[in-house]
Amino acid sequence: AQSVTQLGSHVSVSEGALVLLRCNYSSSVPPYLFWYVQYPNQGLQLLLKYTSAATLVKGINGFEAEFKKSETSFHLTKPSAHMSDAAEYFCAVSGRGGSEKLVFGKGTKLTVNP
Amino acid sequence: NAGVMQNPRHLVRRRGQEARLRCSPMKGHSHVYWYRQLPEEGLKFMVYLQKENIIDESGMPKERFSAEFPKEGPSILRIQQVVRGDSAAYFCASSPGSSGQETQYFGPGTRLLVL
Numbered sequence: 001a002q003s004v005t006q007l008g009s010h011v012s013v014s015e016g017a018l019v020l021l022r023c024n025y026s027s028s029v030p031p032y033l034f035w036y037v038q039y040p041n042q043g044l045q046l047l048l049k050y051t052s053a054a055t056l057v058k059g060i061n062g063f064e065a066e067f068k069k070s071e072t073s074f075h076l077t078k079p080s081a082h083m084s085d086a087a088e089y090f091c092a093v094s095g096r097g098g099s100e101k102l103v104f105g106k107g108t109k110l111t112v113n114p
Numbered sequence: 115n116a117g118v119m120q121n122p123r124h125l126v127r128r129r130g131q132e133a134r135l136r137c138s139p140m141k142g143h144s145h146v147y148w149y150r151q152l153p154e155e156g157l158k159f160m161v162y163l164q165k166e167n168i169i170d171e172s173g174m175p176k177e178r179f180s181a182e183f184p185k186e187g188p189s190i191l192r193i194q195q196v197v198r199g200d201s202a203a204y205f206c207a208s209s210p211g212s213s214g215q216e217t218q219y220f221g222p223g224t225r226l227l228v229l
Binding site: 004009032034036041042043044045046049051052090092094100101102103104105106107 | 118147149154155156157158159162170173205207209215216217218219220221222223225
């Protein structure tokens with residue numbers, strides 16, 4: 001079975017500060033990993049995904065994430081937070097073969113303070 | 115290129131009524147997933163369908179819930195005899211293929227409120 005743990009349901013940063021959102025996964029097979037962002041009352045938008053190519057993945061809006069197999073982690077970072085980054089972020093994992101449903105973490109709500 | 119469309123965006127039902135949620139996948143996508151988001155929870159997988167077939171319904175409640183994706187028309191998630199615990203946001207996602215690395219594109223969701 002696969003699972004995702006997102007440490008910190010709420011993260012608050014100042015505008016211009018580093019954003020670090022943590023995600024650890026559990027998977028019995030090599031995983032595919034995803035970060036999605038959700039703005040209030042909207043659907044989810046893909047930020048980036050890891051599919052076993054480069055371990056450092058760059059996404060949209062200046063976000064990136066690094067896959068670390070030894071730590072079973074896929075943390076999301078952005079060097080400098082912008083007010084528009086305020087949203088909820090979800091880490092997800094899927095497997096290989098069969099039904100490729102996404103298993104999501106509980107989400108981290110990011111607040112950006114001026 | 116239109117994205118995933120869901121309607122209605124908001125749905126209010128009284129206990130015991132039926133709720134029908136519709137999802138039109140992106141053009142060219144034949145794989146549809148339904149997820150449910152409860153307050154303070156992440157999204158939970160419900161069902162995965164291809165045209166005219168249910169591939170994985172391991173996340174569907176055993177009773178009152180059903181889903182279909184007919185040859186023509188949108189995918190439908192149907193909830194019979196709704197209860198207050200069914201109040202949630204229901205999201206549909208579509209993808210062009212079934213490989214785990216395929217991106218799932220999400221619709222805006224249907225927010226169901228059961229009174």
